[in-house]
């Protein structure tokens with residue numbers, strides 16, 4: 474019998490102690506009786522390049538990237554696939570025969586969660602508004618346009634960042650709206666998405682007057698701690714279907730786990746409950 478070493482993977486960030494990825498992958502490793510590990514790595518942005526070069530010698534097959542590494546990793550990779558290029562960020566790296574390839578599964582996680590929690594939402598029903606202009610906003614924007622959303626209305630506290638995105642994605646139907654006039658741009662939307670940190674535990678709430686938003690629109694907050702943000706509470710009171718951010722975290726991990734450990738893991742109620750217990754909510 475040939476003895477194969479355990480498959481090693483992990484997540485790199487700065488800081489990293491709050492990452493829920495070790496809990497998530499650890500759950501699946503145990504569930505599927507896989508001989509593997511998944512560890513957190515605290516690496517400063519300036520040390521990312523030298524850390525990446527040690528993956529092969531450390532026998533690490535896979536790496537997730539979290540804040541602030543998703544964009545600065547790009548020049549250190551041998552191959553970056555189309556979706557990661559389009560989003561401009563990498564959250565999943567695979568090391569194979571010393572070659573490093575990067576992809577981005579955040580858009581997949583974003584969309585799969587939306588389809589599961591709001592199965593009747595139709596991409597072509599109307600424009601979507603995205604609040605925020607960071608990496609999460611780009612993943613949401615690219616995946617929504619890919620499935621046929623006719624227009625993205627982009628709103629960001631710092632308007633110039635939203636304008637910059639509209640310019641980068643110049644050939645795509647993106648309209649930049651004012652942060653101040655946000656509530657007046659809600660009519661006709663089929664989807665409203667928060668990708669900012671507002672609403673997260675310890676942050677200010679995202680306070681929007683939803684009275685202009687049709688009750689048939691879906692409201693999606695990618696924040697998952699707390700699961701029900703003030704935005705989602707207001708949306709429920711307005712009659713909207715709501716989607717929280719936990720499923721995005723769970724589903725973005727599915728393709729990575731499959732690539733590294735060879736098993737497509739399931740996202741189910743038991744996993745959701747286990748992860749909620751880890752949030753301490």
Ligand code: ATR
Nearest residue numbers: 605606607608609610629630631634668669670671
């Ligand atoms: P990520 O890659 O996770 O999306 P990011 O690039 O740091 O993170 O982006 C964070 C987003 O949250 C930005 O859109 C940011 O707005 P600015 O571009 O104006 O900074 C938004 N954000 C953070 N704190 C905010 C606040 N207090 N009010 C409004 N928006 C905020």
